[in-house]
Amino acid sequence: MSQPFDRAATCSAPVAPDLELGEFWEEDPWTIAFRHNLSGFERNRTFLNLGNRQFADISYLTGSDTEGDGRSVVPADFRCNGQMDLLVRQVGGGPLLLFENHFPKQGYLKVSLRGSKSNSLGIGSRLTAILGDQSFVRELYPSNTFHSQEASLVHFGLGTRDTVDKLIVRWPSGTIHEITTLVGNRHILIDEATGTIETVQPGITIPAVRGE
Incomplete structure (x- = not known):
């Protein structure tokens, strides 16, 4: 199961697992990753190009440091104002996230x-x-x-x-x-x-x- 889009997500078993066969079901996938998978709680990151091969981590400042498994990122001028916004899709489910560009217009x-x-x-x-x-x-x-x-x-x-x-x-x-x-x-x-x-x-x- 892929990483869910937030830690509150749970998924109930479709049928009761057969314990005699060694079957099990974990409703909270985050528990599986705890202390075993470094990417299980990895937050998304956004970096600002400062020039001269330098970048600044602006994830927290922009609110883009979500816990979802963001794999698909599309830059586009959704508001037709010349500024590139970001559309992010989570692999494990959840809504599409649109991050509007509010930097000073250039x-x-x-x-x-x-x-x-x-x-x-x-x-x-x-x-x-x-x-x-x-x-x-x-x-x-x-x-x-x-x-x-x-x-x-x-x-x-x-x-x-x-x-x-x-x-x-x-x-x-x-x-x-x-x-x-x-x-x-x-x-x-x-x-x-x-x-x-x-x-x-x-x-x-x-x-x-x-x-x-």
Whole structure:
């Protein structure tokens, strides 16, 4: 039985265990893990990237240090405000947990792709955003988490900036697009065939074009 989503969870036996056969049933799975399994009482953790390969444990401060067996984590902008929230699913049951991002709002750029020679969503593309002397790389692989899937777009945090000096898109087909002085704080759609850029309004479904 997997770890439950809290210590109060119990599960009654469907039938009485046969003691002569050595059967037994433990209604509280936490008891099994007590003093025997280090992960039995392990709390979930959230780390904040401080830069320079340093991270701060903000689990307690954010309330994300739940006791559930959180294995599936999806970052997404659920409130369409440019800030990435976190959706967590427990393996052992329990409700979905949505942690809203309440950090001070900063600049961002969301990018969706429409492929032609490549696949319709540009899966496998490599995007590089250049901001001054810094480069940030994202690869579009939405199916990259355990039992969960992210949206088929990439998100760049821009900090205090509101523009991207250069955005380089390398498509699976080998096509390369370079876009300079790109205005941020919006969601854009880049077309592989034409290289054109459209601004996507919140709530709008992006029509895809099938790859050749």
